[in-house]
Amino acid sequence: MRIVVLAGGIGGARFLRGLKRAVPDADITVIGNTGDDxxxxxxxxxxxxxxxxxxxxxxxxxxxxxxxxxxxxxxxxxxxxxxxxxxxxxxxxxxxxxxxxxxxxxxxxxxxxxxxxxxxxxxxxxxxxxxMTDDRVETHVAVELDGERKAIHFQEYWVRLRASVPAQAVVPVGADQAKPAPGVLEAIAEADVILFPPSNPVVSIGTILAVPGIREAIADAGVPVIGLSPIVGDAPVRGMADKVLAAVGVESTATAVAEHYGSGLLDGWLVDTVDAKAVEQVEAAGIRCRAVPLMMTDADATARMAREALALAEEVRGA
Amino acid sequence: MRIVVLAGGIGGARFLRGLKRAVPDADITVIGNTGDDxxxxxxxxxxxxxxxxxxxxxxxxxxxxxxxxxxxxxxxxxxxxxxxxxxxxxxxxxxxxxxxxxxxxxxxxxxxxxxxxxxxxxxxxxxxxxxMTDDRVETHVAVELDGERKAIHFQEYWVRLRASVPAQAVVPVGADQAKPAPGVLEAIAEADVILFPPSNPVVSIGTILAVPGIREAIADAGVPVIGLSPIVGDAPVRGMADKVLAAVGVESTATAVAEHYGSGLLDGWLVDTVDAKAVEQVEAAGIRCRAVPLMMTDADATARMAREALALAEEVRGA
CATH class of the missing domain: 1.10.8.240 (CofD-like domain)
Structure with missing residues (x-):
């Protein structure tokens, strides 16, 4: 089985560890975010x-x-x-x-x-x-600091300011001119399933999707595209995803994030069991949805999440 | 008192610590070797x-x-x-x-x-x-390795090979095109005394003197130029100076090093008490010479060496 995973940092990495445990023999290609370089x-x-x-x-x-x-x-x-x-x-x-x-x-x-x-x-x-690309892409965040609007590097917003001021906009500078790195489009075209781990939908997966050609290749791959919600109970599982979701006008709910990706891209969506109410809403948006435990508390729990994602992919494929 | 010191690494640095202790109020300019960069x-x-x-x-x-x-x-x-x-x-x-x-x-x-x-x-x-210069100078050592003659970086000779093979030549590559760094010639021109610490005469002080203009400025400064022998009892006090002295055809003796600098450059020379016999030979070469303890065993001993060098400078000046 050939799996393509779009990954940011910690959330993506931990999910991948679970995925490897769930399907040790799978051929996994990870397309990594470089907007935070x-x-x-x-x-x-x-x-x-x-x-x-x-x-x-x-x-x-x-x-x-x-x-x-x-x-x-x-x-x-x-x-x-x-x-x-x-x-x-x-x-x-x-x-x-x-x-x-x-x-x-x-x-x-x-x-x-x-x-x-x-x-x-x-x-x-x-x-x-x-x-995601060999070209330079740098995610900048527009903020108001000392009464002045300025664009700062994502790391300065995330690490130095700890997202303590509202993000007014998030811009992957250079993304529009970037080309997918060698192997990216090929891996997507040859994938049996494409996964969006519970990474940040804006500054991790969103940045990868902002490289021209990647979103289109995923939408056109003709294989199940399954995501896992990084929002559990209306709050990010970790990190400060809510801060940057607000900047792109998306609520911090499992449903809103699924709708943000959209049914043109996403075929299936996993929400946490505490968000079981979201299943109906997400499915109404044309995305198959299941509620399963989504806390990556340890490698076993994470492997179970990965298995659920692959099971949902099979369900989508069989539909 | 304005003192100019030409310095290599460890020997020069330790001597300088003694010099500062000996004359805390002196205005000391150190011209540092960069050939080992x-x-x-x-x-x-x-x-x-x-x-x-x-x-x-x-x-x-x-x-x-x-x-x-x-x-x-x-x-x-x-x-x-x-x-x-x-x-x-x-x-x-x-x-x-x-x-x-x-x-x-x-x-x-x-x-x-x-x-x-x-x-x-x-x-x-x-x-x-x-x-000594803002320009790139790189000391290379010609050696025979595996039956082949090659030029290697001084650090490779000194640190990797620990001078275990004979140095056939020592070349400060780029020195002939280098200019003294800003302040070097001015400091020499304004000095009251110029000191050569017991640094390596070939790859430390020799490299500094290889930058066009520096040797001439020292010779023409019209102030006492005093050196301290890095060779005590026919062996280097530390390091492997004998290996590179051989490459330039100089014996590992206090006398030979003084003669290598020459009376055109050097006015006074300190040898260790174990080399008292050298005093006469060095003076015969036109360089005033004294035998004093030259082991930098601690800061006090080193300060005494510095005082002896300055005393010899006064003697030269008064002559």
Whole structure:
């Protein structure tokens, strides 16, 4: 079975771990969000790609969900002593190595997709991880700060401000000019099923879908496209998805997110059992819907979610 | 009193600490060797400049003589896990921060001299540290390896091979095209005394003197130029200076090194008490010479050496 998964960071990575456990023999291609990439200290940092790679490769800081296990922060401490920031972005000593290798390879002329493949040679994530694009896309968030409207990098909004001010708009700068990375459209065309994990619908999956050609390829693939709601009981399971949903005029409900993707894209949608009432509404929007436990409390629970998604795909296929 | 000191790494840095203790109110300008600079992992590393800066700024690993105190090596360990080397060059997590800041500033267009000044803003070494040049100079060593003659980077010869094969030639590549960094010639012209610490006469002080204009400025300064022998009892006090002295046809003796600098450059020379016999020979070469203890066993002993050098300078001046 060939599965394509669109993934952001922590939520996507944890779901993928469950998916691998549910179907160990499946051929899984992950299309990773790169809109949250950021240049820091002259290095190219790809937080979402790395979270997927570290999580599936066994190098993740489990409690935190991002960054490396057994991490130290001496380099960052020293940068601070030199007065060089930002201090709000937590790059650890081990993590730095990934960004140094990536930056060197990019400087040597390799596209991000080739670099990601090389990094994965070490981590052996057990999936094929492809960035959505080799071109530069940078998600900016329009906010009002000190009475002034300005566009800031997504990481500054998310990590520094912790989404404490309303997002007025979310713009994946450069997405309209970006091309899908080599392998992205091919993987979608050859997929048996396409999954949207409970990742952020705006800044993770939304950004991937903003790369011209990807949304169309998914809609035209002719295979079940199944999503899992990142909203449970009208609140994001983790993160601050509600803040950026508001910016695109979408309510923080499982139903609203399904409608935001739309029946032109989505064939099936899983909501949590606490949102069982949403099933009828989602189905009224032309999307097959089931209510199942959606809390990724451990690998087993997550594997069950993945199985439910694949079961719903079979149901869609048989319909 | 304005003192100019030509310095390599560990020997120069330790001597400078003694000099500061001997004459706390002196205005000291250090002209640092950059021939051992190396690009690693896309970063510009300046081992000699950093050794001086860390030693005088209180950040040095005292036992080792180079690198940072309380250091960890997680980043390097991870680079190794990615298969990215060289593994023979010991860059620690704290040390990396210096190279990242330097590389960013150079990328932003600042010359190395301005970058060094900025880094010293943090370390407050209590001296003015200027690289010998803002231009790229890279010391290469010609060796025979596996039956083949090749030129390798000085660091590869020194750190990886530990000078285990004979150096057939030592070439400061680029030195002939280099210009002294801003402030170098001015400091020499305004100096009251110029000191050559017990640094490597070939790859440290020799490289500085290879930058066109510096040797001439020192010879023409009209002030005492005093050196301290890095050779005690026919062997280098530390390091492997004998290996590179052989490459330039100079014996590993206190006398031969003084003659190598020559009376056209050097006015006074300190040898260790065990080399008292050298005094007569050196003076016969037209260089005033004294035998004093030259082991930098601690800061007091080093301060005494510095005082002896300044006393010899006064003697030269009064002659």
């Amino acid at each position: 950021i240049h820091l200290f002259g290095l190219k940092v790809c937080p979402d790609l790395d979270t997927v790679m570290y999580t599936l490769g066994g190098g993740i800081n489990e409690e935190q969900g991002w960054g490396r296990a057994d991490e130290t922060f001496h380099l960052k401490e020293e940068l601070g002593a030199y007065g060089v920031g930002p201090e709000w972005f937590g790059l650890g000593d081990r993590d730095f190595a990934t960004h140094i290798v990536r930056t060197q390879m990019i400087g040597a002329g390799f596209p991000l997709s080739a670099v990601t493949e090389a990094l994965c040679d070490r981590w052996q994530p057990g999936v094929r991880l492809i960035p | 190396i690009h690693l992992f896309g970063l510009k590393v300046c081992p000699d400049l950093d050794t001086v800066m860390y030693t005088l700024g209180g950040g040095i690993n005292e036992e080792q003589g180079w690198g940072r105190a309380d250091e960890t090596f997680h980043l390097k360990e991870e680079l190794g896990a990615y298969g990215v080397g060289p593994e023979w060059f010991g860059l620690g997590d704290r040390d990396f921060a210096t190279h990242i800041v330097r590389t960013q500033m150079i990328g932003a267009g600042f010359p190395l001299s301005a970058v060094t000044e900025a880094l010293c803003d943090r370390w407050q070494p209590g001296v003015r540290l200027i690289p």
